[in-house]
Amino acid sequence: MSCYPKIYDIVRQIPYGQVATYGQIADLAGLVGKARVVGYALFRVTTDTKIPWHRVINARGEVSRSSLRDGNDDLQLLLLKAEGIEFVKGRLDLKKYRWQPDFISIDDAD
DNA sequence: CAGATGACAAGAT
């Protein structure tokens, strides 16, 4: 089982047609500066949960390309395009599509 | 246990 329920809780709240960066998720999850943990946490889950992982991208406003994703990286791009997000040279306007949460409802409070 | 790896980020060049 995963050890970061907050991350999934937050990612799950990303609205349609918007995206969030790993750093942003990390910040909201209390993992400031630990964006890698977010990425890794999502990596193990993607195929096992209904989390909109495709709405989570890096701070450059582009989807990461890894040898392991082997096609799933292309799937992410497809899913985002399907949500009305326009890509320019594999990039999107973070200014325009970045999710700005007003309030996060998280079950956990430590 | 130690070294290498990785869906990242921010700063320096």
Add this chain to the structure above:
DNA sequence: AATCTTGCCATCT
């Protein structure tokens, strides 16, 4: 603007 370097931390070998 693009690329390199360092920091971060969980997971793998």
